[in-house]
Amino acid sequence: MKLKRYIVFLIGLFINSLGVSIITKAELGTSPISSIPYVLSLKFPFSLGEFTIAFSILLIILQIMILRKNFKIEDLLQIPISIIFGYFIDFTMILLSSFNPELYIQKFIFLLFGCLVLGFGVYLELVANVAMLPGESFVRAVTSTLKTNFGSTKVAFDVSMSIIALILSFIFFKYVNGVREGTIVAAVLVGFIARIFERRLKKLELILFPYTESNNYDTDCHSAPIYPNIILIDRQYGSGGHDIGKGLAEKLGYSFYDNEIIQLAAGTTGYSTEYIQNIDEKMNSILLYDFKNQMYSHTSEYQSPNDKLFVAESKVINDLADKGNCVIVGRCADYILRNRKNCIKIFLHASSEYRINRIMETNNITRNEAILKIKKEDSRRAGYYYYYTNRIWGMVNNYNITLDTGIGVESSENILLDLYNNTIKNVL
Numbered sequence: 001m002k003l004k005r006y007i008v009f010l011i012g013l014f015i016n017s018l019g020v021s022i023i024t025k026a027e028l029g030t031s032p033i034s035s036i037p038y039v040l041s042l043k044f045p046f047s048l049g050e051f052t053i054a055f056s057i058l059l060i061i062l063q064i065m066i067l068r069k070n071f072k073i074e075d076l077l078q079i080p081i082s083i084i085f086g087y088f089i090d091f092t093m094i095l096l097s098s099f100n101p102e103l104y105i106q107k108f109i110f111l112l113f114g115c116l117v118l119g120f121g122v123y124l125e126l127v128a129n130v131a132m133l134p135g136e137s138f139v140r141a142v143t144s145t146l147k148t149n150f151g152s153t154k155v156a157f158d159v160s161m162s163i164i165a166l167i168l169s170f171i172f173f174k175y176v177n178g179v180r181e182g183t184i185v186a187a188v189l190v191g192f193i194a195r196i197f198e199r200r201l202k203k204l205e206l207i208l209f210p211y212t213e214s215n216n217y218d219t220d221c222h223s224a225p226i227y228p229n230i231i232l233i234d235r236q237y238g239s240g241g242h243d244i245g246k247g248l249a250e251k252l253g254y255s256f257y258d259n260e261i262i263q264l265a266a267g268t269t270g271y272s273t274e275y276i277q278n279i280d281e282k283m284n285s286i287l288l289y290d291f292k293n294q295m296y297s298h299t300s301e302y303q304s305p306n307d308k309l310f311v312a313e314s315k316v317i318n319d320l321a322d323k324g325n326c327v328i329v330g331r332c333a334d335y336i337l338r339n340r341k342n343c344i345k346i347f348l349h350a351s352s353e354y355r356i357n358r359i360m361e362t363n364n365i366t367r368n369e370a371i372l373k374i375k376k377e378d379s380r381r382a383g384y385y386y387y388y389t390n391r392i393w394g395m396v397n398n399y400n401i402t403l404d405t406g407i408g409v410e411s412s413e414n415i416l417l418d419l420y421n422n423t424i425k426n427v428l
Contacts, residue, residue, distance in 0.1 A: 005128045017089045020089055022092075022110060025100070032159075036165045042172070043173075049088070052089055082133070136154075162179055232344065237359075239358075240348065247409065248413050252325075275305075335389040347403075348412070354406040356371055359373060
């Protein structure tokens with residue numbers, strides 16, 4: 001299995017180098033990490049690959065200076081990886097020697113294709129999970145030493161590399177050379193593309209490494225064990241899911257968990273409960289989210305705040321399910337606990353009119369405000385659910401029971417209680 005991981009890593013490294021070469025051949029600037037070696041290669045009689053090796057060795061030396069005794073022996077693996085990567089770049093540049101796009105539109109298409117290839121290479125390296133390139137390892141060293149956020153540090157690193165390359169180009173050529181709009185495009189798109197590959201190619205990851213925990217989000221390691229019963233409730237905003245779940249738990253004598261999950265997750269993430277409440281089960285736009293957090297795609301060791309929270313809440317939900325006899329509301333629990341046979345999955349919904357009136361009353365807001373709030377919250381929940389499960393939120397096939405709560409909270413509780421006690425519980 002380890003050998004297979006190194007093979008996948010080397011394939012990813014080659015594809016990574018091919019992406020760098022394609023972007024470079026577009027002549028609109030190269031990726032931020034390659035910008036300094038590229039500018040130097042334009043001035044001095046050494047290749048881009050050779051300068052990449054030299055620059056990587058410099059980053060490794062800086063890591064040793066920053067980490068000191070915390071620098072691990074296995075991190076020296078970056079040296080042979082850097083050498084291989086450098087010669088891969090020179091080899092792929094030779095392969096692409098006949099490709100010289102002249103029109104700007106051709107150059108830009110070449111640039112975008114290079115970003116796609118580079119993003120896939122980064123994805124394969126992360127899937128292999130055996131080593132990191134010196135650029136990301138340097139950011140990790142700074143982050144761990146200064147206790148900074150990885151995403152912000154990665155952005156600062158990329159900007160710094162681009163600025164240094166820009167300064168060098170002015171010193172050597174008296175004009176901008178080697179750093180252009182393509183550098184910015186690559187900085188934004190590569191991580192974003194890697195995140196998309198990570199979410200879309202989960203099956204490939206399972207095919208490559210079927211016997212390992214290959215998905216950072218898939219935290220349910222249980223395989224249909226026998227535990228006391230669990231009721232999972234997902235709900236449209238304003239349908240009364242919280243109140244119905246709490247009432248059902250009280251009638252059954254079960255534990256109830258909704259916002260309590262936030263409190264339990266806060267202790268493991270280091271985030272405040274107020275911060276978690278602002279991002280919990282909320283995602284306005286999947287594309288914007290991936291753009292915002294694309295810098296985290298360069299490492300499997302660090303996660304974006306939303307990803308970190310999802311993993312933490314998943315662990316909390318699994319721990320609560322281990323204790324059993326509980327009602328859990330929301331947070332993709334039906335997906336997280338999908339391999340457990342003792343779960344009853346419920347989706348609660350209601351007519352727009354019922355939900356509007358309920359939100360107007362509970363939140364003391366106007367009708368128009370209630371309509372907007374319902375639309376926003378449902379959209380956020382649907383986006384969040386789809387992002388982490390690749391399932392459609394509210395799809396009936398994902399649940400054992402769907403119920404229109406327009407009949408009222410008390411009546412909904414009684415129906416669910418009757419179904420659970422007299423039908424469902426007997427077959428779990």
